[in-house]
Amino acid sequence: MPAAQAPPTACWAQVGVYGDSSCPELQRFVHCRNCSVYSAAGLDLLNRPIPAGYQHELTHECGRPRQVRQSSRNSAVAFRVSAEWLALPTPALLEIAEYRPIRSLPHRRQGIFLGLANIRGEVTLCVSLGHFLGLEKLPSRESLRRAYHRLLLITHEGQRLAFPVDEVHGPVHLLPEQLLPPPATIARSVRSYTQSLFRSEQHLIGLLAPRPLFEALNRSFT
Amino acid sequence: MLFLLFHLGPDRYALQASHVIEVVPLVTLKSLPHAPAGVAGMFNYRGQLVPAVDLSQLTLGVPAAQCLSTRIIVVNYTGAGGTDRLLGLIAEKATETLRTDVRNFVAHGLKLRSAPYLGPVMLDPQGPIQWLDEKQLVSGPISRFLSANAESFDSSAAVQA
Numbered sequence: 001m002p003a004a005q006a007p008p009t010a011c012w013a014q015v016g017v018y019g020d021s022s023c024p025e026l027q028r029f030v031h032c033r034n035c036s037v038y039s040a041a042g043l044d045l046l047n048r049p050i051p052a053g054y055q056h057e058l059t060h061e062c063g064r065p066r067q068v069r070q071s072s073r074n075s076a077v078a079f080r081v082s083a084e085w086l087a088l089p090t091p092a093l094l095e096i097a098e099y100r101p102i103r104s105l106p107h108r109r110q111g112i113f114l115g116l117a118n119i120r121g122e123v124t125l126c127v128s129l130g131h132f133l134g135l136e137k138l139p140s141r142e143s144l145r146r147a148y149h150r151l152l153l154i155t156h157e158g159q160r161l162a163f164p165v166d167e168v169h170g171p172v173h174l175l176p177e178q179l180l181p182p183p184a185t186i187a188r189s190v191r192s193y194t195q196s197l198f199r200s201e202q203h204l205i206g207l208l209a210p211r212p213l214f215e216a217l218n219r220s221f222t
Numbered sequence: 223m224l225f226l227l228f229h230l231g232p233d234r235y236a237l238q239a240s241h242v243i244e245v246v247p248l249v250t251l252k253s254l255p256h257a258p259a260g261v262a263g264m265f266n267y268r269g270q271l272v273p274a275v276d277l278s279q280l281t282l283g284v285p286a287a288q289c290l291s292t293r294i295i296v297v298n299y300t301g302a303g304g305t306d307r308l309l310g311l312i313a314e315k316a317t318e319t320l321r322t323d324v325r326n327f328v329a330h331g332l333k334l335r336s337a338p339y340l341g342p343v344m345l346d347p348q349g350p351i352q353w354l355d356e357k358q359l360v361s362g363p364i365s366r367f368l369s370a371n372a373e374s375f376d377s378s379a380a381v382q383a
Contacts, residue, residue, distance in 0.1 A: 050248065059249035062267060
């Protein structure tokens with residue numbers, strides 16, 4: 001039996017969704033694209049002679065090495081802490097929350113551990129990434145843009161942490177060739193947690209690795 | 223199991239998708255002098271010379287139509303001496319795949335001596351689909367021709383299109 005022949009008239013344009021939607025098959029398929037008649041007609045478009053010149057182009061292309069499409073694009077969210085631009089892989093990011101008061105607890109040393117904040121009703125540990133990485137604080141004049149302050153809520157293997165940032169750049173899609181190894185000149189503290197560098201809009205951004213970051217932060221709490 | 227479907231004339235056939243290295247368009251073939259019927263020529267596949275067998279010519283005696291839906295299915299075959307070689311199968315309407323249970327293919331009891339590569343058949347609402355075993359495709363005169371000319375296929379000299 002031959003494969004389904006295309007109908008003489010384009011039924012999708014007459015009784016289908018592109019027509020008056022009177023086709024009874026629409027009850028089953030909802031949209032013409034789900035119907036085998038439509039897809040068969042689409043496939044049938046390929047049953048036509050190869051256009052002149054096209055075969056030549058295809059032959060040439062077939063002789064070249066296979067183009068393996070990079071389907072693994074990394075995604076990261078870039079942010080600024082003091083003068084440093086950093087990023088974390090998107091799966092590590094739970095939320096970019098509005099800046100809110102952090103209640104410091106007594107008997108905890110200031111510095112890395114900032115306190116607790118209420119994020120969506122959950123009490124969340126807040127840390128200072130700037131302090132943890134030893135980043136220099138900018139003079140108060142430069143950190144005027146308080147409207148951009150955010151609290152980044154991150155996660156790793158079930159653990160949650162939040163840290164304030166001065167600015168969030170947003171999600172960045174990265175191709176593997178964009179990622180550079182961290183240079184030796186970077187501060188040792190930052191380098192330990194940086195998996196790679198990439199450039200985005202004139203900034204050189206350090207992509208942090210969640211695992212060593214969480215492990216080190218956990219150690220500093222105990 | 224996933225199958226690549228194609229046509230030989232009006233009938234549908236299935237090839238095991240895991241055996242397919244790549245499906246490329248019907249490129250211009252370089253002719254092979256004194257080639258047996260069915261060997262349509264050779265082409266430059268990613269820098270390697272690969273022979274092409276026209277399945278329609280081989281089984282029906284009619285060359286495959288020069289359409290966009292006619293494509294070359296690149297597979298492996300074991301040549302003389304046990305080495306794996308590439309082979310292009312020119313097949314019409316090689317545009318669909320089908321995922322189905324292998325048990326749906328039922329032996330029909332007719333083993334054609336002349337076509338040992340034709341296997342069990344599956345009944346599909348649109349008609350029967352016959353399993354094609356490309357490993358059994360290369361036999362007799364074609365096999366002898368390909369092994370005799372193996373050295374020219376082994377070279378990576380690019381064919382001038």
